[in-house]
Amino acid sequence: xxxxxxxxxxxxxxxxxxxxxxxxxxxxxxxxxxxxxxxxxxxxxxxxxxxxxxxxxxxxxxxxxxxxxxxxxxxxxxxxxxxxxxxxxxxxxx
Numbered sequence: 001x002x003x004x005x006x007x008x009x010x011x012x013x014x015x016x017x018x019x020x021x022x023x024x025x026x027x028x029x030x031x032x033x034x035x036x037x038x039x040x041x042x043x044x045x046x047x048x049x050x051x052x053x054x055x056x057x058x059x060x061x062x063x064x065x066x067x068x069x070x071x072x073x074x075x076x077x078x079x080x081x082x083x084x085x086x087x088x089x090x091x092x093x094x
Contacts, residue, residue: 003047003070004047005044005046005047005048005068005069005070005071005072006042006045006068006073007027007043007045007050007052007066007068007073007074007076008074008076009025009033009035009041009043009052009054009076009077009078010039010040010075010076011035011036011039011040011077011078012037012038012077012078012079012080012086013037013038014037014038015037021037022034022035022036023036023055023056023078023086024054024056025053025054025055026052026053026054026055027045027051027052028050028051029051032045035078046068047068047069047070047071047072048067049066049067049068050066051063051065051066052064052076052088053088054078054088055086056086059084059085059086060085060086061078061086061087062087064076064087064088066090074090074092075091075092076088076089076090077089
């Protein structure tokens with residue numbers, strides 16, 4: 001039996017400025033999926049340490065190191081800073 005970890009990435013809260021945007025989510029430098037405002041993306045990944053980033057068009061957020069525990073769910077949310085760049089905020093781990 002293979003044990004995986006789940007990374008859940010929430011798009012930013014729905015707002016007029018973000019409704020049509022799609023955010024690419026990269027893990028360890030590889031794009032793993034896309035998420036829109038108000039939606040979630042669930043990724044099954046190997047347990048361990050990873051680097052996660054969010055990208056919106058020409059803006060790439062800073063890398064966020066995360067540790068994913070075996071069989072656990074870790075939640076992140078995409079938010080935007082004052083300059084409009086996306087960044088990830090940890091929410092919790094189950």
